[in-house]
Amino acid sequence: MQQQNHEQEVFHVADIAPRPTARSWKIMLPAWALLIGLGWLGLHYGLDAKLVAGGMVLFGLVSSAFAWLLGVIGLVPIAGPLILKILAIPFIWLLNAIGYLVSFIAIRRGYSKDVLTYRGLTIALLVGIVIGYILGKLI
Structure with missing residues (x-):
């Protein structure tokens, strides 16, 4: 029989505090702040509104920010x-x-x-x- 090691960890750090994923609010809240901030800056400095809107839509789709926002709305x-x-x-x-x-x-x-x-x-x-x-x- 194998001898059990009593010094072996019961819990791993990754199990106790998992890393934030793309669906986490720790990632998505700054992503939304960045999205809104870049949109405001683009309009403030006179970029074409269609270009700014297209960039915001592209960023929102790539980062799944829209899906996250719908999930947050669904929690209400x-x-x-x-x-x-x-x-x-x-x-x-x-x-x-x-x-x-x-x-x-x-x-x-x-x-x-x-x-x-x-x-x-x-x-x-x-x-x-x-x-x-x-x-x-x-x-």
């Missing part, structure tokens, strides 16, 4: 989940409405086979969004 009791549902449902309605509009125009021009392919891709995208939402809630 009673009102938070309702706000998230209000923000999420119009996006899916918009995708579906664009699909119907493009389908109508394409069928009138004689692209009925392409419409079937497009509608299949749209349904696959919506199913992917729903699966991603469910996995995001589980993880």
Whole structure:
């Protein structure tokens, strides 16, 4: 039998105080401060508003700052989940409405086979969004 070492650590430092991850407020709060600060500086020094907005959107998407903000909004009791549902449902309605509009125009021009392919891709995208939402809630 092996002899147990009594000097062996019971807890590792990494288990007691895990390092902040990209989803942590210790990372995202300064990221949001940086995002807002750079946006304000860009507008203050006269940069094009479209360029500043595009940069802010790109930074927010790359750093997952928007997803973190939606998560923080969702933490507010009673009102938070309702706000998230209000923000999420119009996006899916918009995708579906664009699909119907493009389908109508394409069928009138004689692209009925392409419409079937497009509608299949749209349904696959919506199913992917729903699966991603469910996995995001589980993880």
